Amino acid sequence: MSRTSSSAAENQVLAVIGSGRARSRREISAILNLSASTVSQHVQSLLAQGLISEGEVRGSTGGRRARELQLAGETDQLGVIDLGGGHARLAVLPRGGELGDSSEISVDLRDGAEAVLERCIAEIRSLASGQTLAGIGVALPGPVDPTTHGVVSPSRMPGWAGRDIAALIESLTGVPAVVENDANAMALGEHFARTPHANASVTVKAGTAVGSGIVIDGSVYRGAGGVAGDITHTRVAAAHQYPCSCGNFGCLETVASGAALVRLLQNEGVEVTTTQEVLTLVRDGHPRATALARSAGHHLGEVLCAVVNFFNPSAIYLGGSLSSLEPFVSALRSEIYEGSHPLMTRDLTIAPAALGADASLVGVSRQINEHLAQLTRG
Known part of the structure; x- marks a missing residue:
């Protein structure tokens, strides 16, 4: 192994320790798909350079008990x-x-x-x-x-x-x-909140605005321009008459976001000014607010169908305030399962975000x- 490739591998080991994703040689091996002997070599090198240290002995699940690896100076x-x-x-x-x-x-x-x-x-x-x-x-x-x-x-x-x-x-x-x-x-927070980690996941944030992030093999996928996953301005037929902040008409956010629900309810004479007030109306069984929340779920699900059929993720995690509404989530799930190819949804996990507001x-x-x-x- 050349010194250049060795340094690159050591950087990867340092990164997974520093991020908290790995605290033992075994975890490093699993995350980076490296042999135990290769991981040990890199860890010893990093220890010798004073870049990492070994802490207290960790609890064991069998075999020799491992000492916890950590960055030098982790008290900061x-x-x-x-x-x-x-x-x-x-x-x-x-x-x-x-x-x-x-x-x-x-x-x-x-x-x-x-x-x-x-x-x-x-x-x-x-x-x-x-x-x-x-x-x-x-x-x-x-x-x-x-x-x-x-x-x-x-x-x-x-x-x-x-x-x-x-x-x-x-x-x-x-x-x-x-x-x-x-x-x-x-998306990065949610991806690592579950064990085992999904190979490829999409996390959707549906609140006052709509957004999503993609994680593949533990890294954010950014695309050529750095903005992959931005489904906000995807065209949907039901929104053709609504102007968007981007300057176009018909964007997803104009019919599937909290801000959109506020506007649509106001247009019908309902006194509401915030997404939180919309959530309260839906939970109280307000007929029109509930119907619009269900429609918003269908619209977002329609866009996610294209994502699922094209990208074939192993998991979709739903976050944001709208994802706490049962009519919204039920409509979204129904749209994905009805509109996606069975091979794409056979092993697909659709689950609520695990970390809540801290994701x-x-x-x-x-x-x-x-x-x-x-x-x-x-």
Whole structure:
């Protein structure tokens, strides 16, 4: 094995340890599909370089009890932020560790990137209680360019376009930062929330807006332009008369999102202003709200049929506030099973998101962990 290939493999080992995906040689072997002897060689090299350390002995499921592998300097803390249209969800967790308690604050994305991020970072520092921050991860509610680290064509984020958000965070905090689309972060969190992990999964976020993320073999699939999975602006026949924020007519989001349900109910004279109020109406059995929620599920299911038939995922995970509504989910599932080829749905899992509102935080924490591991490696 050449030194170049050896270094690349060591980077992969460092990344899976840093992200928390693996804590033992056996787990590294399973995730990276490497032989036990090869993993041992790379682990010993990383130990010798002082990049990782062995912690306390872990509980055993048979055989010799393994010592837990961890990054050197894992006592540092990470800050993670999930930005929404009117709120931000935040948490602090140990580097390489599990997400603990999270908190939520009100924000207005129209205030601009600096003002919003400064407020979030102040809250993160408060949660850290004086502990050292090693890095910051942020999930953003819009398409993110992985090269420029900025939001692409943000429809509800005036003043954010063209900004290197990672560089801005680094200038405000003095620590490394990563930025990710919130649906991709959610998809990554949900993908690893279950054991065994699906080979390929699609996670759908159906709330005030609609989005989705794709994970293949443990990595976010981004596509040629970095925006794979953005089903928001897929054309559906039922929406042909409705204008979308993207400038077109007939986009999925105009009939299958919380914002769409608010608008449609208002057009019928129902006094409602937020997605949360729509949820309450549906749970209270409001006939028109229930019918529209069911229709929204059918429309989203119609688009997901094309995804299932083309991509053949092993799992679809449903998150976002609308996924808590039985009429919405039932209609979505029915549309997928009726409209997809039986070979595509034979082994398909359709399940609710397991991490709830913290999914994007968990996903972006993995990414900042892996980013820091790569920086440590150099």
